[in-house]
Amino acid sequence: MSKYVGRQAVVIGAGMGGLSAARALAEHFEQVVVIENDALPAEAAPRPGTPQCKHVHGLLMGGLRALDSFFPGFEQVLLEAGAVPMRLSSELRYEVPGYDPFPQRDLGLQILCMTRPLIEATVRKKIAQHGNISLRECCKAQELVVGTRSNGKASGKTGDNATEITGVRCAHGDGRVEDIAADFVVDASSHGLLTLNLLGSLGLAAPAETTIGVDIGYCTAMFGIPDDAPTDWKGMVVLPQPPHNRRGAFILPAEGGRWVVTLAGRYGDKPPDDEAGFFAYVKNLRTPTAHNALRSAKRQTGFSRYGLKASRRRHFESVTNFPHGLLPFGDTICRFNPIYGQGMSVAAKEACLLRDLLAGASSEGQGINGLAATFLNEAQKIIETPWSSSAIPDYGDPLTEGPRPPDLEKSLKFGAALFKAAAADPAVHKVMSEVQHLLRPGSAYQNPEIADRIKAAMAAA
Ligand SMILES: Cc1cc2nc3c(=O)[nH]c(=O)nc-3n(C[C@H](O)[C@H](O)[C@H](O)COP(=O)(O)OP(=O)(O)OC[C@H]3O[C@@H](n4cnc5c(N)ncnc54)[C@H](O)[C@@H]3O)c2cc1C
Numbered sequence: 001m002s003k004y005v006g007r008q009a010v011v012i013g014a015g016m017g018g019l020s021a022a023r024a025l026a027e028h029f030e031q032v033v034v035i036e037n038d039a040l041p042a043e044a045a046p047r048p049g050t051p052q053c054k055h056v057h058g059l060l061m062g063g064l065r066a067l068d069s070f071f072p073g074f075e076q077v078l079l080e081a082g083a084v085p086m087r088l089s090s091e092l093r094y095e096v097p098g099y100d101p102f103p104q105r106d107l108g109l110q111i112l113c114m115t116r117p118l119i120e121a122t123v124r125k126k127i128a129q130h131g132n133i134s135l136r137e138c139c140k141a142q143e144l145v146v147g148t149r150s151n152g153k154a155s156g157k158t159g160d161n162a163t164e165i166t167g168v169r170c171a172h173g174d175g176r177v178e179d180i181a182a183d184f185v186v187d188a189s190s191h192g193l194l195t196l197n198l199l200g201s202l203g204l205a206a207p208a209e210t211t212i213g214v215d216i217g218y219c220t221a222m223f224g225i226p227d228d229a230p231t232d233w234k235g236m237v238v239l240p241q242p243p244h245n246r247r248g249a250f251i252l253p254a255e256g257g258r259w260v261v262t263l264a265g266r267y268g269d270k271p272p273d274d275e276a277g278f279f280a281y282v283k284n285l286r287t288p289t290a291h292n293a294l295r296s297a298k299r300q301t302g303f304s305r306y307g308l309k310a311s312r313r314r315h316f317e318s319v320t321n322f323p324h325g326l327l328p329f330g331d332t333i334c335r336f337n338p339i340y341g342q343g344m345s346v347a348a349k350e351a352c353l354l355r356d357l358l359a360g361a362s363s364e365g366q367g368i369n370g371l372a373a374t375f376l377n378e379a380q381k382i383i384e385t386p387w388s389s390s391a392i393p394d395y396g397d398p399l400t401e402g403p404r405p406p407d408l409e410k411s412l413k414f415g416a417a418l419f420k421a422a423a424a425d426p427a428v429h430k431v432m433s434e435v436q437h438l439l440r441p442g443s444a445y446q447n448p449e450i451a452d453r454i455k456a457a458m459a460a461a
Contacts, residue, residue, distance in 0.1 A: 017330020
């Protein structure tokens with residue numbers, strides 16, 4: 001029996017979601033074709049299709065482990081390329097209202113800090129070692145193709161009335177239009193428009209969406225790390241205190257002896273992209289830490305801005321008769337508020353889920369019909385903890401738009417007690433960090449030992 005569940009899979013988008021998905025698919029399809037609209041740089045460099053790549057991109061520990069499981073030695077390659085190891089939380093100064101800073105103790109955990117282009121270029125190089133994955137750059141996916149397979153195995157409709165996807169129509173940079181045949185298509189375009197257009201053209205309902213109107217603005221520049229940089233931290237984060245102050249900042253180290261400095265503000269108080277405005281903004285952060293650190297730092301790039309109106313979760317799992325052979329992935333399913341640094345790691349964990357489901361389908365000889373539906377349901381378990389752990393604090397700002405959960409007050413009180421307990425107790429601090437870094441689910445707080453300590457902090461509040 002063939003070890004493959006299909007001949008060819010096509011992935012739309014060579015961002016972090018698309019590349020991770022391609023790696024998972026490569027074990028179970030003879031060929032994997034990744035279609036990318038951009039020209040892809042040979043080395044770590046920004047590109048227009050991922051404008052967010054100029055901004056701070058934290059890779060959570062759960063994401064790093066997932067990528068390391070796909071690409072053995074991934075962490076080592078990043079280190080050799082200049083990624084900066086940072087101990088949690090002894091080397092990260094974390095300033096959150098009430099704790100300026102949060103206790104800096106060594107939790108036995110380490111992250112790597114680097115630019116998003118370095119992460120992506122490293123994954124691309126690893127992908128290039130897989131003979132059955134091909135990357136087609138300067139190639140724009142235009143439409144999903146529905147119809148009869150060339151091998152005659154399937155027609156447009158399957159027995160359960162769902163449509164079958166058989167390929168992707170795309171336009172090459174030279175104007176040629178080509179239909180690329182596929183037994184399975186992953187939409188990792190981030191916007192997901194091809195999937196939404198297809199659902200519309202088939203007369204199917206669009207997925208219900210949960211949106212949280214965070215209206216956030218970023219402004220970023222890179223600075224050389226100055227000789228007089230603080231010695232008590234390698235990276236720092238200062239969070240705002242709405243409604244009094246909606247300004248936050250990240251200074252994280254990156255390859256090449258640089259700091260990525262990202263300012264983040266909401267609503268009417270977004271950071272400007274001119275020198276004087278940028279530094280005036282830094283001066284009016286909640287604490288002076290960033291301002292003091294940047295005093296003698298030399299700027300190496302211009303300023304880049306990015307705006308995001310809302311976090312968005314699309315419930316594809318509830319669409320009746322969702323087409324077979326099509327899988328929305330990564331940001332196409334869920335686009336998080338970027339300040340929590342979750343998107344790449346969630347995408348990498350989704351790729352692990354895809355790998356596991358494909359392995360099951362392959363060993364049981366089930367084929368891939370129904371796999372997307374199972375994935376979309378199972379992926380909710382990956383998405384739930386990061387979604388709720390960012391939604392709750394976001395809703396704490398009265399200006400945040402969106403339907404507040406009925407138990408918001410209780411959740412906010414729980415969050416405050418968790419922080420209090422974590423500040424006082426290294427064991428709670430470690431569990432909180434592991435949940436934030438997607439190493440453990442939110443249910444880890446129900447472990448009786450940890451739950452008792454959080455309850456005690458709640459009672460004392
Ligand atoms: C400002 C900002 C900061 C962020 N910070 C972090 C962070 O700190 N940590 C973190 O983990 N995540 C962060 N994220 C989220 C992270 O960038 C994404 O979650 C992650 O890249 C996974 O997204 P993706 O692969 O689904 O989409 P993307 O990475 O955006 O990739 C989509 C790809 O699809 C291509 N494409 C689109 N349409 C087509 C088409 N029709 N044909 C061919 N190709 C197409 C695009 O060119 C692009 O390459 C941040 C996001 C933003 C906006």
